[in-house]
Amino acid sequence: xxxxxxxxxxxxxxxxxxxxxxxxxxxxxxxxxxxxxxxxxxxxxxxxxxxxxxxxxxxxxxxxxxxxxxxxxxxxxxxxxxxxxxxxxxxxxxxxxxxxxxxxxxxxxxxxxxxxxxxxxxxxxxxxxxxxxxxxxxxxxxxxxxxxxxxxxxxxxxxxxxxxxxxxxxxxxxxxxxxxxxxxxxxxxxxxxxxxxxxxxxxxxxxxxxxxxxxxxxxxxxxxxxxxxxxxxxxxxxxxxxxxxxxxxxxxxxxxxxxxxxxxxxxxxxxxxxxxxxxxxxxxxxxxxxxxxxxxxxxxxxxxxxxxxxxxxxxxxxxxxxxxxxxxxxxxxxxxxx
Numbered sequence: 001x002x003x004x005x006x007x008x009x010x011x012x013x014x015x016x017x018x019x020x021x022x023x024x025x026x027x028x029x030x031x032x033x034x035x036x037x038x039x040x041x042x043x044x045x046x047x048x049x050x051x052x053x054x055x056x057x058x059x060x061x062x063x064x065x066x067x068x069x070x071x072x073x074x075x076x077x078x079x080x081x082x083x084x085x086x087x088x089x090x091x092x093x094x095x096x097x098x099x100x101x102x103x104x105x106x107x108x109x110x111x112x113x114x115x116x117x118x119x120x121x122x123x124x125x126x127x128x129x130x131x132x133x134x135x136x137x138x139x140x141x142x143x144x145x146x147x148x149x150x151x152x153x154x155x156x157x158x159x160x161x162x163x164x165x166x167x168x169x170x171x172x173x174x175x176x177x178x179x180x181x182x183x184x185x186x187x188x189x190x191x192x193x194x195x196x197x198x199x200x201x202x203x204x205x206x207x208x209x210x211x212x213x214x215x216x217x218x219x220x221x222x223x224x225x226x227x228x229x230x231x232x233x234x235x236x237x238x239x240x241x242x243x244x245x246x247x248x249x250x251x252x253x254x255x256x257x258x259x260x261x262x263x264x265x266x267x268x269x270x271x272x273x274x275x276x277x278x279x280x281x282x283x284x285x286x287x288x289x290x291x292x293x294x295x296x297x298x299x300x301x302x303x304x305x306x307x308x309x310x311x312x313x314x315x316x317x318x319x320x321x322x323x324x325x326x327x328x329x330x331x332x333x334x335x336x337x338x
Contacts, residue, residue, distance in 0.1 A: 003279040004293065011298035019305050020268045023261035030258040069127070069193050070134025073252045073326075073335050079138050082250050083131035089243040090124035093117065096235050103232065110277075110286045112270050113214065113236055116206040119266070120240050123199045127247075130196060197253060198262050204248075204255070205263035205312035207240045212311065213287075248319060252335070255319040260312045267308065 072082050097117060100108055108114050214237045219229060274290055285291045289300040326334040 003275065006292070006295075008295055008298050009292045012292060012301045015298065015301045015305055016268050016271055019264050023264040023268075026258050026261040030256075030261075067134070068252045069196060070131040071252050072250050073322075074250065074330075075333050075335055077250070079131060079135045083128065083135055085246060085250060086124050086128045086131055089247065090121055090128055093121050093124065093239060093243065096232070096239060097121065099232055100236060112206075112267075112287070113210050115266075115270055116203065116210045117236060117240055119199060119206065120203045120244060123196065123203050124243070124247075126192065126196045126199065130192065198259060200247075200253060201255060201259040202262040202266050203240075203244060204315040205260065205308060206266055207244055208311040208314050209263075209267070209308065211237050211241050245318070248315075249322065255316055257312075257316060260308065263312055264305075264308055267304075 070079050070082065072079065097114075100114065100117075109118075271290065274285070275292075278285075278292075289304065291297060294300075323336045327336055
C-alpha cells in the first residue's frame with residue numbers, strides 16, 4: 001500500500017465508520033419505520049400505511065405525495081415554471097462543469113466540490129423529468145382526461161362514487177370508501193420520488209459544506225486558492241447554492257431532519273474514495289484536513305463529522321424561514337410545505 005497507516009489513523013477510520021453506521025441506524029428507524037407506529041410524525045417515503053378497517057388514511061403531515069414532487073408552494077404557479085427553472089439550472093450547471101473539465105481534466109473530480117456539483121445536477125435532471133411528467137398529468141387533467149389528484153395538503157379527490165368522511169381528532173384523516181379513492185390516497189412518491197427527495201436533502205447539506213469551507217477557510221487562508229481564484233472557480237462554488245436556493249423557494253418538498261443521514265453517507269463515501277486512491281499510489285490530498293499523515297488528523301476528522309450538523313441545520317433554517325415568513329408576507333399566494 002502506498003498509504004502509510006499510523007496508530008492515530010485508526011481513530012480516523014473509526015470516526016468515519018461510526019458516522020456511517022449511525023446514519024444507517026437513523027434511516028432504519030425513520031425511513032423503514034413500522035407501519036403500526038402511529039405515535040410519531042410519519043415522514044417516510046418507503047412505507048404506505050393503510051388503516052385496519054378497510055379504509056385508507058390520508059397522507060400524513062410530513063409525507064410526500066407524488067404531486068408535491070412537481071407542484072409549487074405558490075398558488076396559481078403553473079408546474080411549467082418549476083419545470084423551466086429546473087431544466088435551465090441543469091443546463092447552466094452542465095455548461096460550467098464542462099468548462100471545468102476542459103480546463104482541468106478528469107482529475108478535477110478529486111474534489112468534493114465537483115462531487116457535489118454533479119449531485120446537484122443529478123437532482124435537477126431527475127426533477128426535470130418528474131416535472132415534465134407532472135405537466136403532462138396536469139394537461140390531461142385540464143382536458144378532463146384523468147382524475148389524477150393535483151391538490152396538496154388534504155389531497156382531496158373528486159370521485160363519482162360515494163365518499164365518506166371521518167375525522168379522528170388530531171389525526172385529521174379522511175376516510176374514503178371508493179376503491180378508486182383508496183388507490184388515490186395510497187399514491188406515494190414511489191422509488192423515483194424517494195430518490196429525488198433524498199438527493200435534494202443530500203445536496204442541501206453538501207452545498208453548504210462545500211461553499212462554507214471554500215469561502216470561509218480555503219480562500220482566506222490558502223495562498224494558492226487566492227492566487228487561482230477566477231470566474232470559473234467562483235461560479236463552481238456559488239451557482240450550486242444559488243440554483244438550489246431558487247429551487248427551494250419554488251418547490252413544495254418538506255425538509256425532515258433525519259435525512260441528514262444521507263448527507264453524512266455522501267461525505268463518508270467521498271472520504272473512503274480518498275483513502276482508496278491514496279492506498280493505490282495517489283500522494284496528493286486535495287484537502288489538507290483529510291491528510292492521514294499528520295498526528296492531529298483525528299481532531300480534523302472529528303470536527304468534520306460534527307460540522308455536518310450545522311451545515312444541514314443552516315439549510316433546514318432556510319426552509320423553516322420560508323415556511324414562516326412567506327405565509328405572513330403572501331398569505332393568499334403561498335402554501336406552506338411541511
